[in-house]
Amino acid sequence: MRDAFYVGYLRMPKRLRAFVTTVVVVLLLGAGAVALVATTQQPAPGDGTWDLSEKIKVTGTLTTEPYAMLTVPGKPGAPPRQFLLVTMGKVGGAGLDLPATDDAVSITGYPIARGAAGTVLLTVESPEDDVAVSGKPVIARDPVPVALGTATLDGEIVDPKCYFGAMKPGQGKVHKACATLCIQGGIPPMFVTTDADGAPAYYLLVDEQGHGLRGEALHALLPFVADPVRLTGQRERVGDLLRLRIDPRMIERR
Amino acid sequence: MTHAYRAVQWNKHKRTYDALIAVGVVLFIALFVVVGLLQHEGDHAAHPVTLILRATSTCAITLLTIVLAIGPLARLSPRFNPLLYNRRHLGVSTFLVALVHGGLATFWYHGFGVVDPVTSVFTTNANYLPAEGQRWQSWLHGFPYQPLGVFALIILFLMAATSHDFWLKNLSPRVWKNLHTLVYLAYGLIVMHVTLGFLQDDVSVVYAGLLGGSAAVIVVLHVVAGVRENIKEGQDGIANTEWVAVAKIDDLEDAHGKVVCLKNHERIAVFRHGDKVSAVSNVCAHQNGPLGEGRIIDGCITCPWHGYQYRPEDGQSPPPYTETIPTYRVRVEGRDILVNPEALPPGTAVEPALIHETVGEAGDA
Ligand code: FES
Numbered sequence: 287m288r289d290a291f292y293v294g295y296l297r298m299p300k301r302l303r304a305f306v307t308t309v310v311v312v313l314l315l316g317a318g319a320v321a322l323v324a325t326t327q328q329p330a331p332g333d334g335t336w337d338l339s340e341k342i343k344v345t346g347t348l349t350t351e352p353y354a355m356l357t358v359p360g361k362p363g364a365p366p367r368q369f370l371l372v373t374m375g376k377v378g379g380a381g382l383d384l385p386a387t388d389d390a391v392s393i394t395g396y397p398i399a400r401g402a403a404g405t406v407l408l409t410v411e412s413p414e415d416d417v418a419v420s421g422k423p424v425i426a427r428d429p430v431p432v433a434l435g436t437a438t439l440d441g442e443i444v445d446p447k448c449y450f451g452a453m454k455p456g457q458g459k460v461h462k463a464c465a466t467l468c469i470q471g472g473i474p475p476m477f478v479t480t481d482a483d484g485a486p487a488y489y490l491l492v493d494e495q496g497h498g499l500r501g502e503a504l505h506a507l508l509p510f511v512a513d514p515v516r517l518t519g520q521r522e523r524v525g526d527l528l529r530l531r532i533d534p535r536m537i538e539r540r
Numbered sequence: 541m542t543h544a545y546r547a548v549q550w551n552k553h554k555r556t557y558d559a560l561i562a563v564g565v566v567l568f569i570a571l572f573v574v575v576g577l578l579q580h581e582g583d584h585a586a587h588p589v590t591l592i593l594r595a596t597s598t599c600a601i602t603l604l605t606i607v608l609a610i611g612p613l614a615r616l617s618p619r620f621n622p623l624l625y626n627r628r629h630l631g632v633s634t635f636l637v638a639l640v641h642g643g644l645a646t647f648w649y650h651g652f653g654v655v656d657p658v659t660s661v662f663t664t665n666a667n668y669l670p671a672e673g674q675r676w677q678s679w680l681h682g683f684p685y686q687p688l689g690v691f692a693l694i695i696l697f698l699m700a701a702t703s704h705d706f707w708l709k710n711l712s713p714r715v716w717k718n719l720h721t722l723v724y725l726a727y728g729l730i731v732m733h734v735t736l737g738f739l740q741d742d743v744s745v746v747y748a749g750l751l752g753g754s755a756a757v758i759v760v761l762h763v764v765a766g767v768r769e770n771i772k773e774g775q776d777g778i779a780n781t782e783w784v785a786v787a788k789i790d791d792l793e794d795a796h797g798k799v800v801c802l803k804n805h806e807r808i809a810v811f812r813h814g815d816k817v818s819a820v821s822n823v824c825a826h827q828n829g830p831l832g833e834g835r836i837i838d839g840c841i842t843c844p845w846h847g848y849q850y851r852p853e854d855g856q857s858p859p860p861y862t863e864t865i866p867t868y869r870v871r872v873e874g875r876d877i878l879v880n881p882e883a884l885p886p887g888t889a890v891e892p893a894l895i896h897e898t899v900g901e902a903g904d905a
Contacts, residue, residue, distance in 0.1 A: 292621050
């Protein structure tokens with residue numbers, strides 16, 4: 287006991303010093319172990335990328351319905367490709383003031399791509415510099431929708447910008463507010479589910495008439511973003527993207 | 541102490557203590573981020589910001605667990621007192637690490653959008669109440685967990701901002717102590733923040749285990765320390781009648797004290813200094829440290845927590861300091877030390893009782 291007395295402004299007694307050193311070492315090693323265990327247990331966030339090192343240039347037809355998109359002819363035998371257009375922030379393509387034209391348009395942007403889905407979005411930095419109307423005639427017509435029947439699907443509503451690569455991870459509870467903010471800002475809502483083979487399937491969400499979700503319809507959807515939900519609607523394929531026509535007031539929680 | 545306030549009264553121990561905190565925090569975050577980057581490589585890597593958010597949150601909770609464990613540990617064994625000595629710096633560090641986490645999360649998840657980030661923290665997820673017909677599991681799963689973290693951060697800020705002795709003095713030790721027990725509320729909010737946030741995602745049960753482990757350490761240590769003190773108190777409780785025998789002279793080593801608990805839960809520290817015996821309140825005027833566990837150094841009772849000093853004969857800090865503590869009248873009868881349980885006003889001089897006889901070797905034992 288006598289050896290153990292300690293006052294901050296005096297020398298620490300020897301035996302006490304040995305004890306305190308041991309405790310400090312144990313604490314530091316314990317903290318290190320916590321860091322190691324916690325960091326190695328992190329779930330894999332998927333293989334999405336948002337390549338900010340180089341812009342790619344894509345030429346096609348501009349549409350604003352259901353959302354701001356560029357449609358590009360596909361490879362021979364493949365359906366036309368559709369790129370969702372978004373800004374650098376949490377605001378959708380409507381914020382880009384895209385020109386209303388039927389002529390071919392070239393867009394330069396940073397690609398967001400994820401695994402087998404390939405590039406799904408282009409982020410456009412400056413509408414003035416990165417969007418050019420070529421003046422040439424249309425090179426790709428709006429693809430014809432192919433109806434795939436009604437389905438009830440379990441999954442999660444995500445904002446594709448974060449999900450496909452801007453945030454990693456860009457889904458789930460921690461990301462819920464961010465995803466809600468993105469969709470509120472006009473980034474098109476997407477539904478992530480699994481197909482019959484267990485592979486991920488992505489549906490662009492539109493209203494029952496096939497229009498983009500805006501205003502009240504969008505607000506009805508927002509509380510369900512990132513939560514486990516069940517959607518029922520008409521499936522269709524438009525170009526290389528799937529769409530699900532839903533009534534946002536009928537979204538069920540699982 | 542009283543005569544002038546400096547930001548921090550530095551000494552070698554505090555420097556070592558702070559250096560260890562800084563090194564520990566930097567190594568913790570670096571280890572977490574670097575190993576996290578190596579774990580899922582290339583396109584599969586988590587975003588560095590995500591890793592920093594997770595590293596800082598894990599680090600802040602680890603620090604807070606240590607902060608909250610030190611108190612009961614020191615109550616269980618005074619050998620932990622050196623960790624208690626500068627605990628406030630550990631608390632301030634916890635706040636700073638948590639601030640990095642909160643600030644970065646606000647910027648990252650709530651910035652760049654159509655709502656200003658701070659408002660967004662509270663409003664973007666507005667599922668505060670269950671929707672009609674919603675199951676409670678589903679409600680909790682979607683509950684806005686961010687504001688819980690904000691409230692915890694505000695408490696940690698208040699505590700860090702008032703951690704200095706200036707505030708201790710100006711808020712009065714009682715108010716200060718009450719304010720600082722809010723740390724338990726902050727801890728509870730943080731546990732909820734993680735449980736309703738990160739743990740709702742599809743993550744390893746290891747995280748629930750780590751969080752539960754932290755809570756278990758804190759609860760068990762507090763319960764054990766509390767039970768031990770209650771048992772002691774029950775044994776020591778002495779009736780507040782006139783002049784009570786509190787100790788045998790042979791039990792008191794020179795320059796040592798003994799804590800005596802009266803039935804009304806007042807604690808008295810009885811000290812032997814040479815052939816004299818004095819009794820003062822056991823409660824240090826600084827932060828209620830247990831003076832009876834202190835020693836007499838340079839003729840003054842020295843608090844085991846931060847080393848505040850009081851003269852045994854009048855309970856006053858030596859000049860230039862002005863702290864005072866209550867004193868008690870004391871008497872020696874045969875081998876018994878007797879104390880009058882009526883506390884005298886702080887700083888009242890009391891003639892020490894003299895040990896005349898042949899007690900001898902107790903002090904050299
Ligand atoms: S409590 Fe701080 S010196 Fe006594």
